[in-house]
Amino acid sequence: MELDIVALSRLQFAITALYHFLFVPLTLGLSVLLAIMETVYVMTGRVIWRQMTKFWGTLFGINFALGVATGIVMEFQFGMNWSYYSHYVGDIFGAPLAIEGLMAFFLEATFVGLFFFGWDKLSKVGHLAATWAVAAGSNFSALWILIANGWMQNPVGSAFNPQTMRMEVVDFYEVLFNPVAQAKFVHTVSAGYVTASIFVLGVSAWYALKGRHIDIARRSMTVAASFGLASALSVVVLGDESGYLSGEHQKMKLAAIEAMWETEPAPAAFTVFGIPDTEARETHYAVRVPWVMGLIGTRSLTTEIPGIKELVDRARANIRSGLLAYDALQRIREAGSTTAVGQEVRDAFETNGGDLGYALLLKRYVDDPRQATDEQIEKAAWDTVPNVPTLFWSFRIMVGLGVFFILLTATFFILSVRRKIDAYPFLLRIAVFAIPLPWIAAELGWVVAESGRQPWTIEGILPTAAAVSNLGASSLLLTIAGFVVIYTTLFIVEMGLMLKAIRKGPEPDFEPEAKLISPNIVPAE
Amino acid sequence: MILHQFIDYETLRVIWWLLIGVLLIGFAITDGFDLGTGTLLPFVAKTDMERRIVINTIGPVWEGNQVWLIVAGGAIFAAWPPLYAVSFSGFYLAMFIILASLILRPVGFKYRSKRDSDTWRAAWDCALFIGGFVPALIFGVAMGNVLQGVPFRFNNDLRIFYEGSFFGLLNPFALLCGLISVAMLVMHGGAWLALKTSGPVAERARRYGIIAALITIILFGLAGLWVWAGFGGYRITSPIDPTGASNPLMKTVVEESGAWFVNYGSYPVLLLAPVFGFIGAAGAFIGLRARWEIATILLSALSIFGIISTVGVSMFPFILPSSLDPRSSLTVWDASSSHLTLFIMLVVTVIFIPLIVAYTSWVYHVLWGKVDEDTINDESGHAY
Numbered sequence: 001m002e003l004d005i006v007a008l009s010r011l012q013f014a015i016t017a018l019y020h021f022l023f024v025p026l027t028l029g030l031s032v033l034l035a036i037m038e039t040v041y042v043m044t045g046r047v048i049w050r051q052m053t054k055f056w057g058t059l060f061g062i063n064f065a066l067g068v069a070t071g072i073v074m075e076f077q078f079g080m081n082w083s084y085y086s087h088y089v090g091d092i093f094g095a096p097l098a099i100e101g102l103m104a105f106f107l108e109a110t111f112v113g114l115f116f117f118g119w120d121k122l123s124k125v126g127h128l129a130a131t132w133a134v135a136a137g138s139n140f141s142a143l144w145i146l147i148a149n150g151w152m153q154n155p156v157g158s159a160f161n162p163q164t165m166r167m168e169v170v171d172f173y174e175v176l177f178n179p180v181a182q183a184k185f186v187h188t189v190s191a192g193y194v195t196a197s198i199f200v201l202g203v204s205a206w207y208a209l210k211g212r213h214i215d216i217a218r219r220s221m222t223v224a225a226s227f228g229l230a231s232a233l234s235v236v237v238l239g240d241e242s243g244y245l246s247g248e249h250q251k252m253k254l255a256a257i258e259a260m261w262e263t264e265p266a267p268a269a270f271t272v273f274g275i276p277d278t279e280a281r282e283t284h285y286a287v288r289v290p291w292v293m294g295l296i297g298t299r300s301l302t303t304e305i306p307g308i309k310e311l312v313d314r315a316r317a318n319i320r321s322g323l324l325a326y327d328a329l330q331r332i333r334e335a336g337s338t339t340a341v342g343q344e345v346r347d348a349f350e351t352n353g354g355d356l357g358y359a360l361l362l363k364r365y366v367d368d369p370r371q372a373t374d375e376q377i378e379k380a381a382w383d384t385v386p387n388v389p390t391l392f393w394s395f396r397i398m399v400g401l402g403v404f405f406i407l408l409t410a411t412f413f414i415l416s417v418r419r420k421i422d423a424y425p426f427l428l429r430i431a432v433f434a435i436p437l438p439w440i441a442a443e444l445g446w447v448v449a450e451s452g453r454q455p456w457t458i459e460g461i462l463p464t465a466a467a468v469s470n471l472g473a474s475s476l477l478l479t480i481a482g483f484v485v486i487y488t489t490l491f492i493v494e495m496g497l498m499l500k501a502i503r504k505g506p507e508p509d510f511e512p513e514a515k516l517i518s519p520n521i522v523p524a525e
Numbered sequence: 526m527i528l529h530q531f532i533d534y535e536t537l538r539v540i541w542w543l544l545i546g547v548l549l550i551g552f553a554i555t556d557g558f559d560l561g562t563g564t565l566l567p568f569v570a571k572t573d574m575e576r577r578i579v580i581n582t583i584g585p586v587w588e589g590n591q592v593w594l595i596v597a598g599g600a601i602f603a604a605w606p607p608l609y610a611v612s613f614s615g616f617y618l619a620m621f622i623i624l625a626s627l628i629l630r631p632v633g634f635k636y637r638s639k640r641d642s643d644t645w646r647a648a649w650d651c652a653l654f655i656g657g658f659v660p661a662l663i664f665g666v667a668m669g670n671v672l673q674g675v676p677f678r679f680n681n682d683l684r685i686f687y688e689g690s691f692f693g694l695l696n697p698f699a700l701l702c703g704l705i706s707v708a709m710l711v712m713h714g715g716a717w718l719a720l721k722t723s724g725p726v727a728e729r730a731r732r733y734g735i736i737a738a739l740i741t742i743i744l745f746g747l748a749g750l751w752v753w754a755g756f757g758g759y760r761i762t763s764p765i766d767p768t769g770a771s772n773p774l775m776k777t778v779v780e781e782s783g784a785w786f787v788n789y790g791s792y793p794v795l796l797l798a799p800v801f802g803f804i805g806a807a808g809a810f811i812g813l814r815a816r817w818e819i820a821t822i823l824l825s826a827l828s829i830f831g832i833i834s835t836v837g838v839s840m841f842p843f844i845l846p847s848s849l850d851p852r853s854s855l856t857v858w859d860a861s862s863s864h865l866t867l868f869i870m871l872v873v874t875v876i877f878i879p880l881i882v883a884y885t886s887w888v889y890h891v892l893w894g895k896v897d898e899d900t901i902n903d904e905s906g907h908a909y
């Protein structure tokens with residue numbers, strides 16, 4: 001069997017990205033929680049808050065190291081495995097990545113050293129500033145990477161240049177303030193805050209169950225519950241915003257998430273449960289709630305949401321018009337420039353140029369898309385449907401977990417207001433077992449966003465199959481195996497150290513209370 | 526947006542050629558001493574305490590230093606997309622080895638001292654050595670291949686085809702460049718350890734640094750002679766339009782001996798680059814013997830600046846010549862991003878680079894001073 005380079009390249013990207021995303025959400029959220037805890041320390045001068053900052057800081061560091069390690073790969077693998085992609089969209093996609101480095105990575109990486117090594121070298125406020133710089137750096141980094149990703153989902157502000165054979169930026173402002181990117185940014189950082197909150201809540205609950213470090217555990221749980229509740233609400237609200245925006249920009253993704261094969265009269269129903277069948281192109285045993293989908297997807301009762309079959313019909317039309325664009329492009333390039341061809345060729349390219357990417361979908365089946373048969377066009381049109389069951393289930397589990405996080409953090413928030421945060425062992429046990437859940441939700445969120453965009457790397461512009469490098473399958477297998485071995489080893493080591501540090505618990509802090517009063521006027525013993 | 530019309534496309538391309546140079550040199554100078562220190566770790570530090578001292582000289586700063594590399598990667602993507610696409614997919618396995626080695630560093634620093642076991646620590650020492658030595662070597666090997674030309678070509682869709690093998694990268698000239706890179710960074714790491722440590726560790730570092738400086742001078746000279754006598758450079762033979770579209774296939778190129786020396790004839794001031802390479806290394810050699818501390822590391826930084834600049838100015842306007850299909854070569858005039866992207870990225874860079882330099886300097890200032898046994902014990906729990 002010949003191994004498919006596209007499948008292997010996708011597998012490699014998925015593995016490295018999913019691994020990286022095991023560490024990112026905790027970094028995003030815990031950096032902010034550390035900054036909050038240290039702010040309380042600086043404002044109240046109470047040593048226990050410094051002790052908390054240092055303890056959670058140790059866990060932060062163990063996680064951060066792997067975030068950095070797996071992050072190095074992300075910056076380079078677009079060029080390694082996706083060289084045609086890099087050429088085709090580097091003019092737009094490269095910029096946010098470079099800005100991320102300049103604005104975020106430097107800030108985060110330079111000050112993280114001071115966070116760990118600067119306790120005795122900096123004033124209280126100086127150290128606090130370093131901690132906030134780390135938090136700001138990691139969150140800015142999420143902003144820029146999601147501006148880049150948002151553009152892949154909704155490629156605004158750019159146009160194809162026939163001379164350079166690539167997409168080029170036309171309006172950077174549009175790329176920057178891409179609504180999809182903004183919604184994704186808030187959704188993702190909030191998910192990170194939830195992850196860190198549940199982590200802090202769960203670990204503290206474990207201490208509370210064991211009756212250890214009870215003062216630190218209570219305070220940590222209080223911070224985590226309130227911060228976690230606000231974030232969990234924000235995740236769901238902004239997730240809903242993402243849903244609305246995909247209704248606007250990625251209708252196919254929305255229809256696939258819903259396993260909605262046929263267009264329904266507005267407002268569409270929401271399928272809570274069902275078994276999507278990709279062969280028969282229908283969903284069995286569907287349990288449906290009327291109106292809800294229409295409201296989420298369109299914010300109206302009268303706008304129709306197109307179903308998969310209707311969207312495939314549209315894709316077929318796009319392919320036909322993409323072929324006209326492709327033909328015009330070939331003529332322009334044979335003639336040398338847009339000015340060297342007749343008006344009708346220029347017009348054909350102008351009118352159909354937006355669909356050029358759809359012609360590239362045919363490259364899987366035929367070298368010159370213009371030679372494609374009707375059958376091949378039909379196949380390519382159905383290729384625009386992503387994997388429905390994957391999306392359907394990933395989405396439902398993610399949303400279910402999101403609702404659970406709201407309930408969990410709300411419960412502990414109410415308990416903390418009543419000063420009973422560690423009063424119910426049963427709830428504490430639930431909090432401990434909830435620790436891994438945010439990671440599952442976050443990884444599934446990535447799956448929904450990225451596999452929902454297939455078969456495109458850039459929605460409607462560049463198919464994934466056309467974006468890869470021309471590599472040998474053996475090279476790819478070798479690097480996939482290499483990354484899996486290295487990452488898995490490091491992950492096991494990381495978990496071991498994490499558990500060891502948690503079992504050991506916070507270091508006692510014998511240093512005096514912050515010097516609110518000069519030691520000179522305290523009477524000697 | 527019309528603001529970008531204030532700086533013409535040609536100027537922006539030259540500025541971005543310079544800026545990538547700045548980022549790569551920034552990486553080589555800052556993370557360079559981390560890589561050199563990692564390479565020196567098994568040789569200059571014998572006991573566990575000595576090793577911890579060595580590791581803690583770079584512990585708080587290496588992370589920020591490595592960002593120069595990450596940003597250089599991102600900036601090449603943004604400003605020179607074809608270069609990003611061709612070099613990383615072409616040097617595929619070499620890149621994998623660099624990444625795999627670099628992955629070991631963050632964890633090596635962070636995790637090494639978290640357990641008391643000897644085998645545990647020895648394993649991480651080994652990882653830190655690999656994380657220093659291997660990238661230093663391969664970056665040099667890559668430079669050596671770039672100077673000779675790399676076997677790639679574009680088809681009409683500008684899809685890239687690379688027709689070399691991993692072992693083809695390991696040719697004699699490239700290996701020589703790899704050794705220069707290792708020697709140069711070991712010299713720099715030696716200068717760093719001489720500055721940041723005292724006692725036996727500093728003494729050993731000085732000794733290795735002196736040897737490395739000497740090797741740097743000899744091999745750098747040798748490489749120059751080799752380029753002179755051994756192989757040709759490349760020259761554009763068609764009319765050049767410095768503001769033309771970024772499509773490498775619109776020119777013709779020939780391979781020609783002596784082409785990598787033409788720029789020095791036209792602009793003798795460029796000779797300063799190799800001269801700095803030699804003077805800096807010679808100065809570091811003298812400085813290490815004379816026990817200058819700050820001056821030594823500045824001189825070894827000057828040498829790194831000179832050596833990397835030499836590669837850049839010798840090849841200008843080429844940034845990645847193709848030995849397989851010379852007209853596919855990437856040059857400053859046909860491998861950049863669009864005018865608008867280059868302008869936007871310049872604005873961002875002009876805002877952020879001074880900020881980065883300012884706060885990085887402040888962090889170095891805060892961490893100023895030698896690392897010794899007391900520092901390790903003082904920072905109990907936090908030192909690596």
